[in-house]
Amino acid sequence: MEITQSSKNKLGMPLVGYGTYQISKEESEQSVKLALESGFRHIDSAEAYNNEEGTGAAIKNSGIARDEIFITTKVFPGNKLWGMQEKNYEDTLNTLKSQLQLLNLDYVDLYLIHAPLSELRLEQWRALVELKKIGLTKHIGVSNYDEIRIREILDAGMDKPETNQIEFHPLCAQVKVTEFMKQNGIEPIAYSSLAPLSDWRKEEGQGGGVLSEKKEKAQSLIHTISKDLNVSEAKLLLRWALQKGYAILTKSTKEKRMKENFDLFSFSIPEKEMAQLDGLNLGQAFAWAANGLNPMEVAPPLK
Numbered sequence: 001m002e003i004t005q006s007s008k009n010k011l012g013m014p015l016v017g018y019g020t021y022q023i024s025k026e027e028s029e030q031s032v033k034l035a036l037e038s039g040f041r042h043i044d045s046a047e048a049y050n051n052e053e054g055t056g057a058a059i060k061n062s063g064i065a066r067d068e069i070f071i072t073t074k075v076f077p078g079n080k081l082w083g084m085q086e087k088n089y090e091d092t093l094n095t096l097k098s099q100l101q102l103l104n105l106d107y108v109d110l111y112l113i114h115a116p117l118s119e120l121r122l123e124q125w126r127a128l129v130e131l132k133k134i135g136l137t138k139h140i141g142v143s144n145y146d147e148i149r150i151r152e153i154l155d156a157g158m159d160k161p162e163t164n165q166i167e168f169h170p171l172c173a174q175v176k177v178t179e180f181m182k183q184n185g186i187e188p189i190a191y192s193s194l195a196p197l198s199d200w201r202k203e204e205g206q207g208g209g210v211l212s213e214k215k216e217k218a219q220s221l222i223h224t225i226s227k228d229l230n231v232s233e234a235k236l237l238l239r240w241a242l243q244k245g246y247a248i249l250t251k252s253t254k255e256k257r258m259k260e261n262f263d264l265f266s267f268s269i270p271e272k273e274m275a276q277l278d279g280l281n282l283g284q285a286f287a288w289a290a291n292g293l294n295p296m297e298v299a300p301p302l303k
């Protein structure tokens with residue numbers, strides 16, 4: 001089926017979303033305001049981004065009707081490795097309630113467990129099921145879950161996650177889990193689609209330089225294809241993920257880039273070039289690499 005600017009996935013989520021990671025508390029209101037003005041109607045947030053007040057203020061002041069904006073946020077599950085307390089059932093319920101106050105909202109459209117970092121992840125999931133039941137979120141899902149960790153939920157007989165938000169780009173093409181999600185009707189959402197670029201997270205302290213040598217070979221092919229198709233490298237990567245059936249998230253604090261990243265429907269990548277990009281897969285995750293971990297693998301399976 002042809003995708004267009006107004007296409008949505010099964011959850012009613014606009015396919016192109018604006019991500020708010022690595023945007024400071026001070027910058028977040030202005031950035032989300034510009035994103036909404038650039039046309040984005042899907043905002044991705046998280047407890048751990050520590051900037052939800054600004055996001056909430058921008059949404060409120062935009063004058064856009066609440067039901068025209070799809071808002072995702074995430075609970076941070078805790079992490080023993082980092083000495084952080086793991087959230088239990090009650091903590092998880094209370095976290096969304098606090099986030100709604102910061103966001104100045106009555107409900108979110110999608111609530112996710114940020115990563116399977118905690119041994120308490122099944123009771124955290126039970127809390128998400130309850131949060132949906134009481135109407136504080138319309139949809140529930142997970143992030144950074146592989147097949148094994150999604151199966152833990154299915155095997156426990158609980159409601160299925162409606163979506164899984166994962167790192168997804170040609171160097172980290174997630175072939176196995178994508179197939180599993182497709183078979184089980186779990187909607188895929190891509191993050192860090194721009195990780196292959198040399199510009200990705202390049203400002204001081206953003207950690208984008210880690211593993212940069214692994215990207216070098218891919219960068220020349222991405223450059224050649226984007227030149228041939230007469231689009232920017234960023235647009236090529238975002239469009240690749242869309243053509244793979246994913247909803248995408250893109251972050252920039254720069255208005256010009258926001259507009260560029262939102263405009264992905266006036267071209268398409270031919271089959272031959274899609275296959276060339278598919279050939280770049282290294283199965284390598286970059287997004288959490290500055291912390292020295294791959295969130296999909298850090299906590300052992302529950303049994």
Ligand SMILES: NC(=O)c1ccc[n+]([C@@H]2O[C@H](COP(=O)([O-])OP(=O)(O)OC[C@H]3O[C@@H](n4cnc5c(N)ncnc54)[C@H](OP(=O)(O)O)[C@@H]3O)[C@@H](O)[C@H]2O)c1
Pocket residue numbers: 018019020021022044045114115143144165166190191192193194195197199200201202203232234235249250251252253254257258260261287
């Ligand atoms: N669930 C998770 O664990 C998880 C993990 C990572 C991300 N996410 C979500 O996914 C969103 C997107 O991922 P991401 O933050 O890793 O970012 P991304 O959108 O893949 O890349 C952002 C980086 O690329 C630069 N950039 C943006 N547009 C560009 C363009 N047109 N040309 C060149 N460079 C460009 C940005 O710089 P400037 O800002 O300076 O433009 C920034 O350094 C996040 O904000 C977050 O909402 C979720």
